[in-house]
Amino acid sequence: MGYCGVAPLLHTTEGMVSSLRLALTSNPGLQIGNLIVEQPLSFFAGHVLPLYLLLLSHTCADYLCQSKRFVYRKRRENSYFLFHIFLIWLFAFLLFFPYRSGKAIAVVTVLAISHFAVDKSKIRLKKRRPGINKKILNVSDQCVHFLLIFLAWRVFLFNLPLPFFFSGHPRILNYMAVSIIVLIIYKGIAGLSEKEENK
Numbered sequence: 001m002g003y004c005g006v007a008p009l010l011h012t013t014e015g016m017v018s019s020l021r022l023a024l025t026s027n028p029g030l031q032i033g034n035l036i037v038e039q040p041l042s043f044f045a046g047h048v049l050p051l052y053l054l055l056l057s058h059t060c061a062d063y064l065c066q067s068k069r070f071v072y073r074k075r076r077e078n079s080y081f082l083f084h085i086f087l088i089w090l091f092a093f094l095l096f097f098p099y100r101s102g103k104a105i106a107v108v109t110v111l112a113i114s115h116f117a118v119d120k121s122k123i124r125l126k127k128r129r130p131g132i133n134k135k136i137l138n139v140s141d142q143c144v145h146f147l148l149i150f151l152a153w154r155v156f157l158f159n160l161p162l163p164f165f166f167s168g169h170p171r172i173l174n175y176m177a178v179s180i181i182v183l184i185i186y187k188g189i190a191g192l193s194e195k196e197e198n199k
Contacts, residue, residue, distance in 0.1 A: 050096070050104070050157040052176045054111070054149045057091035059183040062115075062145070075123050085116045098163040107156050114148050 065087055066074075074080040089112035096104045122141045126132065 047158055047160075049162065049176075050160050051150070051153040052180065053095040054092060054108075054153055054157075055146075055180045056176065057095050058088070058145060058149060059180055059187070061087040061091045062142075063183055063187040075126075081119070081123075084119075085112055088112050088115050099160060100163075101160060104157060104160060107152050111148060111152055115145065118144050118148075 061084070066084070070080065070084075074084050089108060092108040092111065093105065096108055118141060122137060125137065126134065
């Protein structure tokens with residue numbers, strides 16, 4: 001085979017290697033409006049922002065907005081229970097409103113309905129089995145909520161384009177992650193330290 005036959009083969013091979021290297025190392029980047037911004041793939045990259053927003057809305061509505069008296073009334077009066085579900089939906093709706101995404105609002109609504117189902121099941125289980133360990137039940141309840149939030153984000157919101165005004169800076173996402181973790185740990189410690197009769 002002469003040089004004329006080898007040159008095209010070498011060129012083709014070199015092109016294939018370059019394409020493979022590009023496919024393995026390149027990052028499609030974050031989409032902000034119609035603009036694609038290349039960023040290294042990281043757990044604190046912008047595609048994780050919807051997960052943080054879902055967790056933040058849950059911790060605010062389910063932790064910060066529920067006093068002991070409210071929890072007591074919620075278990076006995078449907079109006080309080082429905083208001084709690086409305087807060088779950090409202091916090092998430094407000095946080096996702098800048099996305100202007102119908103899919104995001106639909107996911108938020110489905111999560112609010114699932115929250116209704118999980119909390120209602122927990123209340124009925126407590127009534128049917130008064131001797132059940134309420135602390136374990138509350139922890140299980142939160143685990144189910146977090147699992148549903150994670151699945152909703154991973155399946156439907158993972159590639160949701162960022163709002164046009166948000167840069168997706170890692171420092172902002174780090175602060176959000178730390179705040180959420182602190183709130184969850186605080187609620188967990190406070191819940192476990194409460195007396196059983198108050199649960």
